Amino acid sequence: MRSTGTWRGRNQAFTFPVAASTLKAGENTLTISVASGSTASDWWLTPNFVFDYVRFL
Amino acid sequence: MEVGTVATVTVTAGSTKTQNIASSEAAVSPVWSFGDRDGTPRGFYFADKIERTHPTIGSWPAQTLTAVSFAQCRQRPTAKADKSSLHPQGSSPASSFPMALWQGQNQPLTIKFTLTAAQVKASTVDVGVTSSFAGGRPTVAVNGVSGAIPDAPVKIDSRGVSRGALGSVRSRAIDRG
Numbered sequence: 092m093r094s095t096g097t098w099r100g101r102n103q104a105f106t107f108p109v110a111a112s113t114l115k116a117g118e119n120t121l122t123i124s125v126a127s128g129s130t131a132s133d134w135w136l137t138p139n140f141v142f143d144y145v146r147f148l
Numbered sequence: 149m150e151v152g153t154v155a156t157v158t159v160t161a162g163s164t165k166t167q168n169i170a171s172s173e174a175a176v177s178p179v180w181s182f183g184d185r186d187g188t189p190r191g192f193y194f195a196d197k198i199e200r201t202h203p204t205i206g207s208w209p210a211q212t213l214t215a216v217s218f219a220q221c222r223q224r225p226t227a228k229a230d231k232s233s234l235h236p237q238g239s240s241p242a243s244s245f246p247m248a249l250w251q252g253q254n255q256p257l258t259i260k261f262t263l264t265a266a267q268v269k270a271s272t273v274d275v276g277v278t279s280s281f282a283g284g285r286p287t288v289a290v291n292g293v294s295g296a297i298p299d300a301p302v303k304i305d306s307r308g309v310s311r312g313a314l315g316s317v318r319s320r321a322i323d324r325g
Contacts, residue, residue: 096310102276109270113293119262124288140279140281142247145273146181147271147274
């Protein structure tokens with residue numbers, strides 16, 4: 092049998108304020124990246140997180 | 149993730165007590181969203197497989213997705229009556245949204261979205277995370293303007309989404325007594 096993964100963890104919400112002056116009528120672009128001070132050579136062992144949801148309020 | 153406040157109730161024999169345990173969290177109407185706020189990555193790419201399959205079996209390109217606001221959806225109602233499964237026309241399906249983001253593989257995740265003039269106001273990007281590994285936490289940039297980098301989350305002793313646990317079968321010969 093192959094090994095597996097999990098999504099179970101501490102469950103945390105991260106909120107980021109966005110100033111009105113950053114936004115514009117029409118198309119906008121949001122990028123989400125991973126911050127961490129750690130590194131790894133195998134990509135699946137690099138710093139990561141699992142999404143519960145992403146919403147724009 | 150807190151969804152309510154702590155309440156203490158003292159119950160004595162032969163009496164009736166009432167305590168409101170409704171969530172104290174404000175109800176919000178997001179402009180757009182991906183995924184339900186249910187504490188799981190359910191619905192996202194690979195979420196249905198992760199309990200049985202190592203993520204290296206999947207395909208994890210850096211994705212560019214489209215989010216259409218729910219307001220536009222209501223102007224063009226779909227046949228679906230259940231609001232939780234409301235999917236605005238033109239929005240990328242949740243199944244194309246990766247359940248996990250790796251620094252060394254599929255970051256950044258790009259989401260294109262259109263705002264009306266009325267929707268251009270002080271806003272919030274809210275990212276719900278079920279688990280993280282090696283201090284990984286989300287950072288965002290909107291139209292190239294980066295948000296503050298949050299503090300590292302508390303680590304748990306697990307390899308998380310790529311842990312090599314479960315699903316292994318071990319056998320061992322037993323000598324004759």
